[in-house]
Amino acid sequence: MQVKVLLNEDEIPRQWYNLAADLPTPMQPPLGPDGNPITPDMLAPVFPMNLIEQEVSSERWIDIPEEILEILYRWRPAPLHRAHFLEKALDTPARIYYKNESISPPGSHKPNTAVAQAWYNKQFGITRLTTETGAGQWGSALAFACSLLGLECKVYMVRISFDQKPFRKTMMETWGANCVASPSTETKAGNDILAKLPDTPGSLGIAISEAIEAAVTDETGKSRYSLGSVLNHVLLHQTIIGLEAKKQLEKIGEKKVDVVIGCAGGGSNFSGLAFPFVQDKINGAEIDIIPVEPTSCPTMTRAPFAYDHGDTAMMTPLLPMHSLGHEFIPPPIHAGGLRYHGIAPLVSQAIVEGLINPRALDQLESYQAAVLFARTEGIIPAPETSHAIATVIQEAKKAKEEAKEKVIIFNFSGHGLMDLTGYEKFFSDQLVDYPLPEDELQKSLKSIENLPKPEAAKSGRW
Amino acid sequence: MQVKVLLNEDEIPRQWYNLAADLPTPMQPPLGPDGNPITPDMLAPVFPMNLIEQEVSSERWIDIPEEILEILYRWRPAPLHRAHFLEKALDTPARIYYKNESISPPGSHKPNTAVAQAWYNKQFGITRLTTETGAGQWGSALAFACSLLGLECKVYMVRISFDQKPFRKTMMETWGANCVASPSTETKAGNDILAKLPDTPGSLGIAISEAIEAAVTDETGKSRYSLGSVLNHVLLHQTIIGLEAKKQLEKIGEKKVDVVIGCAGGGSNFSGLAFPFVQDKINGAEIDIIPVEPTSCPTMTRAPFAYDHGDTAMMTPLLPMHSLGHEFIPPPIHAGGLRYHGIAPLVSQAIVEGLINPRALDQLESYQAAVLFARTEGIIPAPETSHAIATVIQEAKKAKEEAKEKVIIFNFSGHGLMDLTGYEKFFSDQLVDYPLPEDELQKSLKSIENLPKPEAAKSGRW
Numbered sequence: 009m010q011v012k013v014l015l016n017e018d019e020i021p022r023q024w025y026n027l028a029a030d031l032p033t034p035m036q037p038p039l040g041p042d043g044n045p046i047t048p049d050m051l052a053p054v055f056p057m058n059l060i061e062q063e064v065s066s067e068r069w070i071d072i073p074e075e076i077l078e079i080l081y082r083w084r085p086a087p088l089h090r091a092h093f094l095e096k097a098l099d100t101p102a103r104i105y106y107k108n109e110s111i112s113p114p115g116s117h118k119p120n121t122a123v124a125q126a127w128y129n130k131q132f133g134i135t136r137l138t139t140e141t142g143a144g145q146w147g148s149a150l151a152f153a154c155s156l157l158g159l160e161c162k163v164y165m166v167r168i169s170f171d172q173k174p175f176r177k178t179m180m181e182t183w184g185a186n187c188v189a190s191p192s193t194e195t196k197a198g199n200d201i202l203a204k205l206p207d208t209p210g211s212l213g214i215a216i217s218e219a220i221e222a223a224v225t226d227e228t229g230k231s232r233y234s235l236g237s238v239l240n241h242v243l244l245h246q247t248i249i250g251l252e253a254k255k256q257l258e259k260i261g262e263k264k265v266d267v268v269i270g271c272a273g274g275g276s277n278f279s280g281l282a283f284p285f286v287q288d289k290i291n292g293a294e295i296d297i298i299p300v301e302p303t304s305c306p307t308m309t310r311a312p313f314a315y316d317h318g319d320t321a322m323m324t325p326l327l328p329m330h331s332l333g334h335e336f337i338p339p340p341i342h343a344g345g346l347r348y349h350g351i352a353p354l355v356s357q358a359i360v361e362g363l364i365n366p367r368a369l370d371q372l373e374s375y376q377a378a379v380l381f382a383r384t385e386g387i388i389p390a391p392e393t394s395h396a397i398a399t400v401i402q403e404a405k406k407a408k409e410e411a412k413e414k415v416i417i418f419n420f421s422g423h424g425l426m427d428l429t430g431y432e433k434f435f436s437d438q439l440v441d442y443p444l445p446e447d448e449l450q451k452s453l454k455s456i457e458n459l460p461k462p463e464a465a466k467s468g469r470w
Numbered sequence: 471m472q473v474k475v476l477l478n479e480d481e482i483p484r485q486w487y488n489l490a491a492d493l494p495t496p497m498q499p500p501l502g503p504d505g506n507p508i509t510p511d512m513l514a515p516v517f518p519m520n521l522i523e524q525e526v527s528s529e530r531w532i533d534i535p536e537e538i539l540e541i542l543y544r545w546r547p548a549p550l551h552r553a554h555f556l557e558k559a560l561d562t563p564a565r566i567y568y569k570n571e572s573i574s575p576p577g578s579h580k581p582n583t584a585v586a587q588a589w590y591n592k593q594f595g596i597t598r599l600t601t602e603t604g605a606g607q608w609g610s611a612l613a614f615a616c617s618l619l620g621l622e623c624k625v626y627m628v629r630i631s632f633d634q635k636p637f638r639k640t641m642m643e644t645w646g647a648n649c650v651a652s653p654s655t656e657t658k659a660g661n662d663i664l665a666k667l668p669d670t671p672g673s674l675g676i677a678i679s680e681a682i683e684a685a686v687t688d689e690t691g692k693s694r695y696s697l698g699s700v701l702n703h704v705l706l707h708q709t710i711i712g713l714e715a716k717k718q719l720e721k722i723g724e725k726k727v728d729v730v731i732g733c734a735g736g737g738s739n740f741s742g743l744a745f746p747f748v749q750d751k752i753n754g755a756e757i758d759i760i761p762v763e764p765t766s767c768p769t770m771t772r773a774p775f776a777y778d779h780g781d782t783a784m785m786t787p788l789l790p791m792h793s794l795g796h797e798f799i800p801p802p803i804h805a806g807g808l809r810y811h812g813i814a815p816l817v818s819q820a821i822v823e824g825l826i827n828p829r830a831l832d833q834l835e836s837y838q839a840a841v842l843f844a845r846t847e848g849i850i851p852a853p854e855t856s857h858a859i860a861t862v863i864q865e866a867k868k869a870k871e872e873a874k875e876k877v878i879i880f881n882f883s884g885h886g887l888m889d890l891t892g893y894e895k896f897f898s899d900q901l902v903d904y905p906l907p908e909d910e911l912q913k914s915l916k917s918i919e920n921l922p923k924p925e926a927a928k929s930g931r932w
Contacts, residue, residue, distance in 0.1 A: 011543040014476050081473040082551070082848050089544070093618070111573050113849045115887065155845045156555070178890040181897055182844050382644050383617045386544050387575045425577065425887050428640040435643055 011092055012108075013256040015085035021251035022072055024244045027283045027354055029068035030290050032361055035240075035353060036462045038325040039315060043460055046325050053224045054233045056132035059125065062241035070244065072124075079123045079156055083112045084248070088256035089420075093384040095404070102407035103262070104400060106420040107253050107281060110387060114179070116422030117277050118149030118236055121245035125234050126153040135230040136160035138222040140190065140215030143169050143344030144176025145390075145422060146236030151185035161185035164192060164218040167210035169344065175426060190215035197221050197321065211337065212348070213320025220323055237274025238318060238327070238352045246280025249419060254284055262415060265295055267403050269418040271395040272299035272308065272366070273345040275352030281419035283354075286363050297364040298403075299355060300395045302374075304442035305338040307331065307351045308359060308366035310449060315460045316350055328462040329356040333455040339442035341371045342430030343391040349452075367399055370441040374398045375434040378424070390422035391430050473554060474570075475718040477547035483713035484534055486706045489745045489816055491530035492752050494823055497702075497815060498924045500787040501777060505922055508787050515686045516695045518594035521587065524703035532706065534586075541585045541618055545574045546710070550718035551882075555846040557866070564869035565724070566862060568882040569715050569743060572849060576641070578884030579739050580611030580698055583707035587696050588615040597692040598622035600684040602652065602677030605631050605806030606638025607852075607884060608698030613647035623647035626654060626680040629672035631806065637888060652677040659683050659783065673799065674810070675782025682785055699736025700780060700789070700814045708742025711881060716746055724877060727757055729865050731880040733857040734761035734770065734828070735807040737814030743881040745816075748825050759826040760865075761817060762857045764836075766904035767800040769793065769813045770821060770828035772911060777922045778812055790924040791818040795917040801904035803833045804892030805853035811914075829861055832903040836860045837896040840886070852884035853892050 028035050037045035048060045055063070062070065091104035109117035129137060137159055141147025147163040154161035163185055170177060170189035180187045190210045191198035197217040201208060208214075223233035235242060257265065268285045270278030278299040289295050301308055307330050316331035318324035331350040338347035358364045371391070378394035380401070381387070389397055396418045407414040424431065433439050490497050499507035510522045517525070524532060553566040571579035591599060599621055603609025609625040616623035625647055632639060632651035642649045652672045653660035659679040663670060670676075685695040697704060719727065730747045732740030740761040751757050763770055769792050778793035780786035793812040800809035820826045833853070839860035840851045851859055858880045869876040886893065895901050 009540055009543075010479060011540065012479070014478060016476060017472060017474070078471055078473065081471075113885075152848060156848055174894070175887075175890040178894045178897070179850065179887070182841060182850050182886075182890070182893050184845055379644060383646055386614060386618055388641065388644050423575075424644075425637075425641070428637040428644070431644050432636070432640040435640070 009092060011090055013088040013260055015252060015255060017081050019255060020077060020085050021248055023069040024072060025247040025251060025284050025287065026065060026068055026070060026244055027286055028240060029066050030287055031357055035357055036328040038327050039460060040325055054220060056129050056134055056232055058128045058132055059241050062244060063239055076124050076127050085252045086111060088253055091385055094381060097380060097384045098401060098404045100404040100408045101411060102404045102414045102416050104404060105417040107249055108420050110420055110423035114148040114152045116145050117246060117249060117280055118146050119152055120248055121242045122149040122153035124245040126157045126159055129232055130157050130159060134232045137232060137234045138162045138219040139234045140164045140212060140219045142166050142212050144173055145345055147187065148176060148179050150234055151180040151183040154185060155183035162222060163187040164190035164215040166190055166212060166215050190218050192218060195221045211320055216319040217321040217323050237276040240354055242276050243279040243352055243354055246276045247283050249280035250282060250284035253281060253417060264415060265417055266414040267416040268295060268297045269396050269399050270299060271346060271392045271421060272301055272351060272355060273348045273392065275355040277419055277421040279352060279355060286358055289363055298399055299364055299366045300399045301366065301368050302341050302343060302346050302395065303368045303370050304341050304444055305347055306368045306444055309368045313356055313360055313462060314456045315462055316456045318350060326459060327353050329353045331456060333452040335455040336452040341442060342427065343395060345392040369395050369398050372439060372441050375439065377401050388424040390424045391427055393421045471554060472552065474549040474551045475722055476549055477714060477717060479543050481717060482539060482547050483710055485531040486534055487709040487713060487746050487749065488527060488530055488532055488706055489748055490702060491528050492749055493819055497819055498790040500789050501922060502787055516682060518591050518596055518694055520590045520594055521703050524706060525701060538586050538589050547714045548573060550715055553847055556843060559842060559846045560863060560866045562866040562870045563873060564866045564876045564878050566866060567879040569711050570882050572882055572885035576610040576614045578607050579708060579711060579742055580608050581614055582710055583704045583738065584611040584615035586707040588619045588621055591694055592619050592621060596694045599696045600624045600681040600693060601696045602626045602674060602681045604628050604674050606635055607807055609649065610638060610641050612696055613642040613645040616647060617645040624684060625649040626652035626677040628652055628674060628677050652680050654680060657683045673782055678781040679783040679785050699738040702816055704738050705741040705814055705816055708738045709745050711742035712744060712746035715743060715879060726877060727879055728876040729878040730757060730759045731858050731861050732761060733808060733854045733883060734763055734813060734817060735810045735854065737817040739881055739883040741814060741817060748820055751825055760861055761826055761828045762861045763828065763830050764803050764805060764808050764857065765830045765832050766803050766906055767809055768830045768906055771830040775818055775822055775924060776918045777924055778918045780812060788921060789815050791815045793918060795914040797917040798914040803904060804889065805857060807854040831857050831860050834901060834903050837901065839863050850886040852886045853889055855883045
């Protein structure tokens with residue numbers, strides 16, 4: 009009984025897949041403060057030009073530099089597991105597969121893009137990267153990548169997480185990064201907030217503002233900002249996951265995938281597995297492709313396709329995406345990586361095109377699924393990953409009802425060893441669900457009411 | 471540039487290697503309370519007979535049941551990494567390799583024997599296993615194994631660790647185990663201690679006593695005790711590490727290994743990698759084989775080869791091993807897995823035979839090595855593993871001085887993600903070394919003065 013499929017280093021995909029090249033209608037551009045499309049030059053103080061080129065590229069395949077592959081080889085290609093034991097527990101005719109991204113040294117899929125971004129920045133002569141982190145998964149991945157490439161790394165970590173999860177800070181420091189609580193006294197953005205709200209727990213929006221400011225105000229010109237999700241080039245770097253998965257399925261003679269599932273906060277984990285399958289769907293394959301989000305932060309399932317800022321402080325360009333409004337503050341669910349008011353524009357466009365079908369789930373159902381997974385397959389999932397697993401279980405039960413031998417694949421985006429507090433609360437019945445009330449949704453959406461609308465929204469397709 | 475060597479599932483070793491079959495002089499038997507060798511029957515209330523048979527076996531090769539392999543396939547065969555980046559940082563002509571045992575779901579090599587022990591117990595009709603754990607690595611591994619095999623698992627966790635590391639308890643609970651602080655009020659041993667010392671932080675010795683009592687007093691007869699190191703059958707199960715490593719080295723044409731290194735607390739991690747190479751040495755190969763321990767607990771480098779109890783409460787048989795005395799209480803170094811007064815009898819015998827050459831290291835040197843490793847190879851090591859890495863660095867520097875292209879291999883026994891407190895203290899200069907003063911050693915050795923002496927010790931070979 010084969011429980012996992014490996015690839016050797018020489019079988020690793022050597023190009024990333026760019027969904028933008030295949031979408032039926034072209035992507036709509038980000039807009040500047042004046043409402044006009046922004047130009048690559050306008051992004052130059054924030055990102056290096058080689059990554060900006062990837063961000064706006066419409067090439068279908070983009071070569072992965074050999075030096076990036078050599079760093080990824082430390083843990084890639086990642087194994088594809090057959091979930092025999094979960095299948096047995098569910099008594100389902102479905103064959104369930106998962107890519108195991110938890111075996112990367114920081115424990116998630118995030119290093120796939122962290123390594124690529126650090127490498128391109130280094131190529132461009134950059135010596136220092138700044139970023140924000142919430143629960144710490146992204147900050148850890150960038151610290152790891154910068155360490156291996158010899159770049160400085162500065163992380164602004166949301167104050168409440170900084171206090172609650174000191175181990176994430178230590179992890180980043182072990183990889184040589186400097187991590188401070190946000191808001192900090194090191195930036196104007198941080199000081200402004202602290203003057204008004206000295207006891208604020210911080211937010212991802214504030215931390216992004218600090219990290220961007222720290223990059224653009226560095227007088228040496230050798231600092232840039234790095235983002236862990238949402239943007240096109242970030243999603244691009246993650247497609248190595250799905251491309252590997254396809255090779256692995258082919259290797260064991262699995263010809264047809266019926267359901268593809270990934271949890272989605274900013275969208276990079278979902279896209280990494282799913283976009284190569286979205287291409288198949290565009291080319292005529294029948295596949296149900298499901299990004300999963302929490303009911304407490306229902307960006308894809310209940311928010312409109314709109315133009316909105318990526319951060320609370322409105323420092324970023326307007327992005328065409330489903331958004332709950334940049335003032336939305338998600339409830340304190342444990343899946344910190346899914347607490348984001350927007351979603352990647354490429355994911356949004358795929359929703360608008362009807363290529364993918366988002367679903368929302370409660371956290372209690374997700375924790376139940378996570379515990380079943382840990383006790384059958386053996387790996388303790390991150391709280392974000394658990395949302396995908398709960399959806400897999402729903403689909404596996406459906407396959408049983410329909411008596412269909414479906415092939416289901418999902419991305420096991422990370423392990424939960426750094427997030428055991430959530431499990432502790434789950435076992436002691438301290439967790440609750442937070443489905444978003446309609447009036448709160450409407451109130452939050454007011455912040456985007458007067459912003460420009462994307463074409464698809466205007467045409468009434470959403 | 472190849473950075474790791476994989477094996478497919480069908481290349482996994484199908485037999486364990488038993489060093490006892492090849493040692494130049496036969497192992498000396500454990501002794502009962504009367505000073506006479508114990509018989510298998512005397513161990514029957516504690517261990518199932520199929521494991522007792524392995525414990526006393528002198529067969530060189532023992533088949534690994536297919537059902538055990540099917541569980542190990544979740545993460546095995548484990549990758550063999552070439553430490554290109556550490557080599558570069560050290561500017562050494564040595565080629566450094568490491569087996570990456572940190573990719574198992576509990577994060578260490580411990581599941582190799584946990585799965586085997588749980589399976590043999592289940593075969594024997596046992597439904598519940600009891601054990602002790604210090605820092606939590608072993609308890610987690612047994613909880614994991616019992617979960618996958620459908621056994622109950624009860625873990626007595628040393629009180630001070632239970633309080634300091636609540637995440638380990640949550641990890642075990644996620645896998646369905648019941649974990650209580652030791653001393654507990656659930657056993658006579660625990661109550662006796664609590665009556666005398668209500669505020670005791672506990673010890674591994676007390677926890678072992680509780681776990682054994684819980685197994686032997688279960689009136690259903692369906693409970694047994696499980697140990698994570700020291701015993702012959704435990705070391706046997708770990709030899710899959712070294713057997714895989716040899717296949718992997720062969721695959722890349724690496725014909726001669728010069729140095730083999732592993733950290734050693736009870737000895738199972740070291741033995742797992744090293745024993746298959748000890749066999750080569752017995753057969754004439756020139757290999758330097760180095761088990762590494764902390765200077766604060768110098769069992770192999772400064773203690774005599776003696777007969778001693780495995781626990782503080784003297785409940786276990788007398789084992790022929792190097793021992794600091796069963797009353798020895800190691801200082802609070804962070805490598806909890808290396809804080810043990812004795813060492814596996816098979817390791818002791820190999821020392822006495824001159825087959826392996828133990829070394830002791832300070833914890834500060836180990837943490838320095840761990841940080842260099844994290845920043846070059848990318849994986850954050852467990853504090854135990856760091857002792858092996860520091861020794862690798864010593865040997866790689868020596869190879870540079872001698873201008874020799876040596877091949878060095880070590881076991882990366884586990885990641886440090888559950889032990890980041892030690893790194894935090896290291897970075898804030900709160901860690902110190904605790905080399906054992908000679909007078910404390912002599913004082914501790916008094917507890918074994920009047921116990922029987924093994925033959926080798928009598929003959930003056932030690």
